[in-house]
Amino acid sequence: MPVNATSAAAPRPLVFAGFPASSWALALRVWLAMLLALYVSFWLELDSPSSSALTVAVLALPTRGQGMEKAGYRLLATAIGVAASIAIAGLFSQTDGLLLAVLGIWVGLCVYVAGMLDGNRAYAAALCCITVALVDIQQIDTPLQVFPAGVARGAAIGIGVLAVALVNEVLAAPNYHPVLASRIEALYHRAADLAQGAERASAPAAASLLHDIAALRPEIASLATESSIGTARTEAARAALVDLVSALSLGRMLAALPAATPDTAGLIATSRSWLQTEIGRKNAQVRSSLDALREGTRPSHAWRAPLYRSRRIAAETGARAAVSFTLIAVFFVLTGWPSTELCLSLVAVIIGLSSTSPAPRSFTLVTLTAMPIACALAGMLKYLVFNGVSEFQLLAIGLAPVVIGLALLISLPNPTLSSLGRLVLVFTIAVLVPTNPQSYDPEMFLVASLFACLSAVLVFAAQMLLPPLSGDRRVRLLLGEARRELDHLDRERTRYLAAEEAAFRDAARIEQILTAKGALPLDGQITAKAMRCFDQAEALRRCRAELDRLRLGPLAEAAQDAREALAQRNGGAILASADVLREAAVRSNLPANSAIAMLIAASGAFAPSRENRGERP
Template sequence: MPVNTTSAAAPRPLVFAGFPASSWAFALRVWLAMLLALYVGFWLELESPSSAALTVAVLALPTRGQGMEKAGYRLLATVIGVIASIAIAGLFSQTGGLLLVVLGIWVGLCTYVAGLLDGNRAYAAALCCITVALIAVEQIDTPLQVFPTGVARGAAIGIGVLAVALVNEVLAAPSYHPVLASRIEVLHRRVTDLARDAERGETPSAAVGAGLLHDIAAVRPEIASLTTESSIGTARTAAARSALVDLVSALSLGRMLAALPAASALAPEAAGLVAISRSWLRAEIGRNNAQVRGSLDALREGTSPYRAWRAPLYRSRRIAAETGARAAISFTLIAIVFVLTGWPTTELCLSLVAVIIGLGSTSPSPRNFTMVAVMATPIACVLAGILKYLVFNGVSEFQLLAIGLAPVVIGLALLITLPSPMLSSIGRLVLVFTLVVLAPTNPQSYDPEVFLVTSLFVCLSSVLVFAAQQLLPPLSGDRRVRLLLGEARRELSRADGGRARHLAPEEAAFRDAARIEQILTANGPSAIDDRMAGTAMRCFDQAAALRRCRAELDRVGQGPLAVAAQAAREALTRRNSGVILAAAEALHQSAARSDLSASAAIAALIAASVAFAPSQSPADSSQGRRS
């Protein structure tokens, strides 16, 4: 009987109206969760049931773990924001203009903290600013209402979180760890291909290496959501983190291997040392690849990895401080404009200004985020007006509210699922601002004057933030790059390795990869600049080689090889290729006389000597070459 050798094609996903079934299922979950949150809010007669619906819109994420992680940070930030609102209103409510200055300082402080964090932790820091704006600012003339308003907001957010959790559980929202495992597996294949090219003597360009480090480090904020996904989420988080750290380590080792010169171009003594280094690097790359595969298996099975690496985030306090100062000044300037104009009921506009500034601080480019907000707010106002005066048109029945909201909520939720960051951001912001303007209540208000004033202030808030950013521009991408590269050079010049001295070499390399990720995203999703990538990768290669050397020298620094190891450490402080090479030869001879093995330390020293070679270092090259 003949065997059919034709491989079965992978089943194509069901597509309806241009969107896959998974996107429709996500949109349906968002709509149902929003209706559940509104229904419970109406039933409990909350002061602001629309806050529960807004929580659902904010937590609209495609997988269970992502939504629950963000929900946890949203609850925590709300508690902190309510406490801060009570303290600020209690201490400064009667101080006039000083209260606005204090609110501006709070906005700047939250923005500063958000700049030191990533993922949903940065969102939580921004939400502390937003919560104070929505409570203290809106009640700026009635400070005694700050506490009940904060309690009402907390209750509404809790209802929204429970609605999202219940709907995701009942409708079996997908888990995120299979998606994350697939992404890490793709990255592992790319790193393996780079190492294979290094074996053949091919040197990857700096742009390729920097882009791969960017893609690896960009996964870091997403692995935290695995903790809230299931009871074994903590083990999966540790496994994913270890896999990412080992990927960066394998990439670093592959670049060291590719940088080694050909044996035919060297003197016999140096050729022997390079051969030792090449052999050790191959073995280390193989060990790292095996560890990545083990971590991937642990991620899928929900077991602990072989070793729980830390994946530290690089934090630039200088950039965070400058961003926070600009945010504080922008908010204060806009507040002064409102004071000078004397417009009544501007609390909503000022609170939304803080919302846009806070959310923009979590974006790589605050100015681009503000431009998206400028586009989203008028669209949201138009949609809210259509719903209020054409679709609902005076009705208050919840069933009609549910039917009327369906096209808008489902359509915008589908837009959120698009791969385009711009369209996805517009979809989320339009959904949020539509609910802000519509403000569903029971019974529903149809006062056209209130609607027009609300729409005006919602649009005006984004325009004022955009104008403030023209007057006081956010930190430019080029300046961010200069600051990050300057910090990398200063750390490299320190003999103790700077702030990364308490980290293992693998963990410190991941921290450097996170810095490169920030460098490449500083100017938005544009093409990687070859010169910038070359400078960043040269610092990365040199720092990784130095840390490897120190770690291996510490292992052989006792006993007969102590003198040679100390001489090698002193050679490393000089950052001179020839001096480091001479120290490696001296260590090799000392090990031979003592009949001891120091291959790992010798190999690391050879890699460091190549990394610190003058302009011939391949880390500086923007184009690949063949040996």
């Protein structure tokens, strides 16, 4: 009834000036944390107070756990980067050309490691490159200052992290686990709708769902930093995601069962019944893990959620980054321009940050837009708002509109606008360089602004000369790796993984295939090929696990025949081996329904025709 529907409707969030209250709360926390970080840095007379403000800008995240997880990786990466800076400066400070070559190799190595990781771990790898750039390159003519500069940067970052933690605690920043639980529950309902709807065998729909499930993997790590029971919540969220992928995989096996004939009707019925029971069990485990996530208890069964890593893609991306940085460094050497340390440092910063983006060129374009905006904002703050003053109170008031406005932009759901807001905020602080007392040298500011903008232009030019790995090539490499793994599944390196964990790893590869081309849609045939490899690999792994349980005993010979049929990758032979195994089980009066059911599912996965799967050839 209308009255009940109105009363049951969720309350509308409070909105002011087009932004919800949560966005304004985030903006207020960012501004207060930045002021606290700057005040403490000024009071301690640190050499690099702007690094504390930059840390606050980097950690401008809506929930407590997300901010603290990134803060931990930022501290770790800074320590590694400072140690690397000291080592590089100590060994190569007297060799100008060799030093630049070593810095280029370090940039490439960090980008390679970032390509092998995800989430904040990838950011930490990129930050190792950024720290060396900001410490070593800016002290390239004064190597004895590398250690003091590194210590000052580390101290400032530590103050920024403490400021963010304190402000988030005092102002009660929200936790992330309720948001994550609701997102996982929404995915669970999507999977249920997909299993019951007409699209249950559709490759694009299933691939999209796998993409969304695997995309949550880097976010669950932040739960561990929220509270003392954060580790339990992390395990529960991970278990829910892995079981959700497993249930989806089993659902696709059920939809792909071969058509029943008079000779195979019993086998098909056995397989359908077992698959339905197993899907129900997996769905129950997902619901149980969701309850554990909300309550902060450990799940009934803990899973690993491995990430798929393509060494080929990471190596090619790292090599391109190293060559791009080296080419730009050579350009500066040939031009002989003075005071280019800032520009070369920002080049390394942009290259490092772009390595964490699925579309490096798009990220560079956003940077190319953000840099002049940041320089203009910094100039207006310095010469129109502050205009020679040095009182901290006026600094706080002058920063408020810029910091709060950009933090509101960061809170937007649009990823491009959010990324633009974060980059403008970071670069504005980097160009402004708040100090005590504040410097007002216009010539120095113009040079810094010019070189800051030039850094983005040079990175974009380097990417035009040496384009980043294209989306089409990424897709080809990932599909090729999926086919090779399928061909050598019996000897694959993931045998140490359970079938559910290996399925999640393959889902992570599906996610990488779908995001390889950024916002561009993926061809339907490519999606179908990727999902076919996914289905066949999961069927083979589950068959192998079930047949391994029959390795010893009266059914060992029939199980070995089934393994040989699986090696042929022939649906008819696999179906025949399932019939042989059923007869052997009847003669021996032993249960083998799970192995028989999976063999029937595998025969459907390797059927020559895909019409019953709803996929185009």
